[in-house]
Amino acid sequence: MANTTAAAPAGAAPQEGTRRDFLFLATGAGLAVGAGAVAWPFVASMAPDAATIAAGAPLEVDLSPITDGQIVNVFWRGKLIFVRKLTEKEITDMKAVPVGQLIDPAAADTRVKKGHEQWLVVYGNCTHLGCVPIGHSGNFEGWSCPCHGSQFDALGRVRRGPAPINLPIPPYAFQSDTKIRIGEEGGKAAA
């Protein structure tokens, strides 16, 4: 053993690593961590700021002035939300739609809150590219989008493309029979 180490003095040295190697790796690691640490605040500053988040607090909507069949626009977090009071006919018609044939299958009772079947609350931007669909138009008692021709039914379910999915339902809960709070689901604030 002693013989072999003595015979290869030049080959043995690099295995231990030199001080230069250490400095190279330490500097490289320091640079990478430093670059990341500097980049982080720049990227993070572009995320929604504290004021924007605060302005996105839950929103209470009084349902009492809304009449049968009416669609009311409200804004929460800058996003348009439709609050719609369905008529008896619309409720029955929607329950009769075979779920399996829908583009984005969703049963009628999953689109509304239990015990409040009259009320539909959905985001008001088409799920294709974000245009605002026009209410009480199209062939399905719901909305039709003027931009690319998507159609939604009275429960905001997509019935004709190019929109890929149903109008999403924002987090909301009934405070009473005539008042909802958008942005809160069952007492928990939305993230």
Added chain:
Amino acid sequence: MSAHGNTYVPRSRLAKWFESRLPIVGLVHSSFVAFPVPRNLTYFWTFGAILIAFLGIQIITGVWLAMHYEPSAKGAFDSVEHIMRDVNYGWLLRYAHANGASMFFVAVYVHIFRNLYYGSYKAPREVLYILGVVIYLLMMATAFLGYTLPWGQMSYWGATVITNILAAIPVVGDTIQSLLWGGYSVGNPTVNRFFSLHFLLPWMIAGVVVLHVWALHVTGQNNPTGIPIKSSKDAVPFTPYATIKDVFAVVVFMILFAWFIFYQPNYLGHADNYVPANPAVTPAHIVPEWYFLPFYAILRAVPSKLGGVILMFSAVLILALAPWLDTSRVRSCNYRPIYRQFFWVFVAVCVILGWLGAKPPEGGYVIASQICTAYYFAHFLVVMPLVGLFETPTPLPGSILESVTGPGKQVGGSGMPAGAAAAPTTKG
């Protein structure tokens, strides 16, 4: 060049003192005075100069508009009207900036199609060409950001549609969208940061333009024959020949520009953008500016949202692969009888895509968009590689000079500096 005594030689003591410390006069002289350009360049080669002129116009008018513009959701629309009504010559600055963007794209499209026709993208100009594609991408981003700033209906809904496109990107899409919005939807933080980025990107374009011109001066210019400069008789000095021709072309192009500014200032815009942004109402028909229409048609050609996004970006990025997809050994379409016809079909397809992009996405328009989109990609992926392999090019001229004067003729000519025509440059 030095053999012809055509290098910059400082005369005065001050010039000598300065040149030995910063040889910038010599650099300008060798790049824009003595630089040899092919003697057969046509007016299609003046669009680079026109584009530089428009980059300058856009930056100057833009900086001046920024003195009066207010980048906020509340103030943007009113401040643009304030520019139009109250600011001295504000209407001129704004119309020049808005129409300048369109003219910029007119010029860049001529520049790109000229490049494709004469095979300028082929070796050894690949890097030069890819830098051009990068400039084009930066131009598109800048134009999109700028169009959102007046905060009219088209601004707002254009921003909404395009940022929703980005959300289709898997995994990181939502994060990118949120970082662009700075909120939960397009709003005040969005217009504020779009203004900042709209101010930044032109300087990045200027930086890449420097690289583009640098690369051009390494490889030299292509020309209508596609064959390189072989002797000094094939070339003329940049100044006065190219300089004067470029300036003349810029002036002529300015007539078109001025006609739009003074007679049709809103022809290329949309009336809906004079309605303040309203998040509750979408304009009946959202269309992008004319220069994005072919890509908008490609986006809508596929029923899948993600698929459309991928195709749209690929349509631009595939340009960058042209140097390797084209298998022909001949550059210029002047000598490529088969490919020349495919080239014009490709131009027609691009124009038709532009027309389709302005139409509602229904019925026959969608089918036509799908056919044209397929052809657009087939041109690069099928036509370019195959025609290059099977085509027999017509005979190339022996030299650039021969292409100008006809074969076998003696010319006492005005080639590079040896001739009398170059005399002005040697007077220093």
